[in-house]
Ligand SMILES: Nc1ncnc2c1ncn2[C@@H]1O[C@H](COP(=O)(O)OP(=O)(O)OP(=O)(O)O)[C@@H](O)[C@H]1O
């Protein structure tokens with residue numbers, strides 16, 4: 313092995329420029345892979361952590377996944393009877409016995425719960441109407457289980473809701489849409505016909521446009537009055553100490569109470585699915601780069617084999633086996649791949665640093681003013697490993713050809 | 728089995744298959760004893776190189792056999808034949824075939840490294856000694872391209888001798904050399920057979936060099952005449 317390495321290195325060192333060029337090919341492949349994947353990983357992690365930070369980990373709603381079974385089905389479960397046009401009895405929507413459930417949830421370790429009533433209302437001010445999703449909340453619990461208070465820039469935070477008879481906290485985007493300012497009084501109307509004057513006691517800015525432009529907070533009691541749904545709670549937003557338990561806990565809750573309980577993963581299925589597609593696209597792009605790099609290696613090893621036929625013949629006549637010859641050229645491919653990968657690591661690291669320093673000034677987009685990068689050792693080992701492996705594979709064909717050369721034929725031709 | 732022959736060929740034939748088969752070697756019986764320096768002569772195309780490749784196990788005969796130190800090569804596998812070449816046979820060709828990327832000493836040590844019978848230190852030691860024997864002291868670190876033709880050929884001889892083979896096969900080793908260098912190479916051959924008891928079979932066109940050998944074998948049309 314040492315001898316083969318010695319010969320392989322000799323061949324490569326005698327062709328420094330060619331070797332360097334194909335090494336650069338590999339390095340670019342590996343470098344871009346690392347930079348791109350850390351970019352992807354960074355934005356993905358950032359996105360997920362935003363979801364995990366800002367959204368409930370489990371949302372329990374006053375809905376059921378399946379429509380309730382009708383009496384006739386209950387009596388004749390397998391009967392050949394079908395009733396059509398059944399008008400189910402109107403049920404009062406909302407989670408039944410909510411406070412018992414909240415108490416039960418609060419005994420579970422690592423679980424914080426924020427109950428709320430969600431209601432669609434209209435806010436109007438100086439002739440402008442905007443449809444808004446109003447959350448009636450419990451201040452203490454809201455504080456523990458959500459982060460909305462951090463985004464309230466005005467004095468008193470959530471407590472300000474208690475400062476007025478009918479206080480409301482709205483998003484800054486909504487405020488500018490309506491043209492209201494702090495302490496202005498606007499009119500709130502619900503679908504049930506209740507109309508209420510409400511005073512803006514706070515403003516928030518989350519950075520999520522749909523929330524900033526379409527959400528408002530009030531005390532749960534006021535929301536229940538406005539929606540004309542006394543004592544109703546229709547959502548429980550649950551935060552977990554370990555967000556990764558969300559799926560499990562959601563399933564448990566749904567099984568226990570029957571209400572639809574969504575984990576954050578389920579709520580964001582579409583987005584998480586998009587990440588899979590995005591990553592697939594990235595890996596395809598990156599493999600394409602590596603395939604191109606492999607051609608470079610194939611080229612350099614083929615050239616060396618072609619130029620070295622005489623040397624191969626003399627080595628064989630000396631007593632080197634075909635496997636030794638193959639080994640020499642495979643090693644050459646592997647070495648180019650390995651050194652290229654090392655160079656690519658440096659390149660990838662450098663690129664990541666540069667990308668990490670880039671700053672943009674796009675106001676509308678997000679809070680982020682630059683790329684978020686996150687690279688793990690997996691990116692490095694994977695790209696390096698794939699590069700070294702594909703380099704060796706690229707060398708396989710010419711190496712195998714070299715091992716099958718017949719020394720007599722070459723010597724006969726050369727003599 | 729044999730009468731002390733170092734190398735022996737029996738009814739050796741090599742026919743290149745093809746649309747029109749070409750007979751390279753046509754039923755040759757041949758043997759060389761330890762310490763013998765044999766010259767093979769003959770016109771161009773008479774099959775001298777072909778015979779040498781067969782004797783050196785580089786090529787496989789169509790029929791007949793080659794026996795080296797009592798071992799019939801036909802009974803060996805490819806790998807065993809390769810190993811036999813490594814241990815007991817040395818080749819020198821008209822072209823030196825030195826590896827251009829490696830130093831003179833590296834080139835000489837290459838077969839020793841492959842065989843790996845000596846510790847590394849001893850390999851280099853032996854390499855230096857061989858080079859010194861062939862009058863190449865001081866050239867160890869040079870690259871082949873920095874040597875003259877005659878020097879290169881002597882390096883090739885040193886390399887062929889690296890694993891102390893009992894048989895040296897030389898195909899027109901002086902074909903590219905002037906008369907002075909040619910004589911130098913044959914003097915080395917002479918010494919190797921006399922002093923070390925090696926068997927050397929050398930193809931040459933030079934009648935003067937051939938007649939200085941122990942014996943001449945003349946080929947024509949793939950046959951001994
Ligand atoms: N691959 C081949 N295909 C066809 N004919 C070949 C081939 N190799 C050798 N020959 C023929 O075989 C014969 C013997 O060749 P060989 O090289 O053994 O001769 P030689 O005695 O060494 O000649 P020279 O003195 O020119 O080296 C020649 O007639 C040559 O043309």
Ligand SMILES: [Mg+2]
Nearest residue numbers: 727775776777
């Ligand atoms: Mg010849």
